Amino acid sequence: MSLEVSDLDVHYGRTRALRRVSLSVAPGQTLGVIGETGSGKSTLARAVVGLVRPSAGRITVDGEEVTRYRARQWRALRRRGVVQYVFQDPLRSLDPDVTVEDSIVEPLLIQGRPRREAADRARRLAARVHLDEELLSRLPGELSGGQRQRVTVARALVTDPRVVILDEPVSALDAANRVRALELLKQLRDAGTALVFISHDLGSVAGVADRIAVLYQGGIVEEGPARTVVNAPRHPYARLLVGSAPTLRSAAADRAQREELRELLQNIGGPA
Numbered sequence: 382m383s384l385e386v387s388d389l390d391v392h393y394g395r396t397r398a399l400r401r402v403s404l405s406v407a408p409g410q411t412l413g414v415i416g417e418t419g420s421g422k423s424t425l426a427r428a429v430v431g432l433v434r435p436s437a438g439r440i441t442v443d444g445e446e447v448t449r450y451r452a453r454q455w456r457a458l459r460r461r462g463v464v465q466y467v468f469q470d471p472l473r474s475l476d477p478d479v480t481v482e483d484s485i486v487e488p489l490l491i492q493g494r495p496r497r498e499a500a501d502r503a504r505r506l507a508a509r510v511h512l513d514e515e516l517l518s519r520l521p522g523e524l525s526g527g528q529r530q531r532v533t534v535a536r537a538l539v540t541d542p543r544v545v546i547l548d549e550p551v552s553a554l555d556a557a558n559r560v561r562a563l564e565l566l567k568q569l570r571d572a573g574t575a576l577v578f579i580s581h582d583l584g585s586v587a588g589v590a591d592r593i594a595v596l597y598q599g600g601i602v603e604e605g606p607a608r609t610v611v612n613a614p615r616h617p618y619a620r621l622l623v624g625s626a627p628t629l630r631s632a633a634a635d636r637a638q639r640e641e642l643r644e645l646l647q648n649i650g651g652p653a
């Protein structure tokens with residue numbers, strides 16, 4: 382497995398943001414993680430790249446047990462480019478004073494690759510994510526939201542990572558660029574990269590994920606092959622999500638049915 386998480390708990394003070402989360406992603410596999418706002422999606426992403434410390438559980442990346450790594454060890458792991466992430470907000474993850482090209486080549490320079498080789502690779506990757514070469518000399522503030530997001534994708538892929546975590550990667554893109562981004566994800570998968578694709582929108586995950594995990598109040602309430610989760614969700618919350626994404630199914634749950642599921646959810650409460 383490229384990524385294995387077992388019984389992961391994360392606390393922020395007294396708030397338990399993740400509860401006993403377990404998942405695994407094989408090379409070349411895409412796991413979609415869906416859940417509403419506050420369900421713990423970003424916390425999960427941040428935990429598996431070492432940006433928040435779990436209070437319990439285990440994380441293994443590319444066969445390496447990393448749970449108890451210190452910040453320095455996590456930095457070294459990220460620098461080696463084994464695990465990469467693309468966060469929701471590209472402005473936050475790009476340095477405003479660094480050009481697009483320098484941002485993309487930085488992970489390679491840190492690895493000690495020659496500048497020329499790194500620059501060639503940056504240009505090839507920019508082309509792959511459909512960024513015009515003339516944009517390479519610009520600063521992030523001089524790009525559109527969608528262009529910035531493609532820069533963060535190029536930067537994440539430049540080291541040929543084994544595991545990539547994408548937190549709402551296509552939310553800022555328009556329809557045409559979204560299709561391109563999804564094509565790129567498919568190429569990555571074909572190259573053997575394990576992908577974790579996090580979103581609040583089941584519709585955008587369903588087309589690319591092999592498996593889907595449904596996160597609800599910090600716990601995974603359902604996990605299975607994408608087709609099964611979309612066509613025959615069992616947990617009331619998963620059924621609610623499917624019913625709220627009418628493009629997914631011809632027989633979408635109608636309003637009354639959704640109300641009924643909401644009520645049921647209220648009665649059963651959150652995950653144990």
Ligand SMILES: Nc1ncnc2c1ncn2[C@@H]1O[C@H](COP(=O)(O)OP(=O)(O)OP(=O)(O)O)[C@@H](O)[C@H]1O
Nearest residue numbers: 393396398416417418419420421422423424425581
């Ligand atoms: N730094 C923090 N300190 C305290 N609580 C936090 C912190 N970050 C997140 N939380 C809490 O942890 C829970 C999960 O938050 P998280 O950001 O992981 O959710 P999310 O599913 O990514 O939401 P969104 O889709 O809105 O980004 C929420 O209750 C949130 O308020």
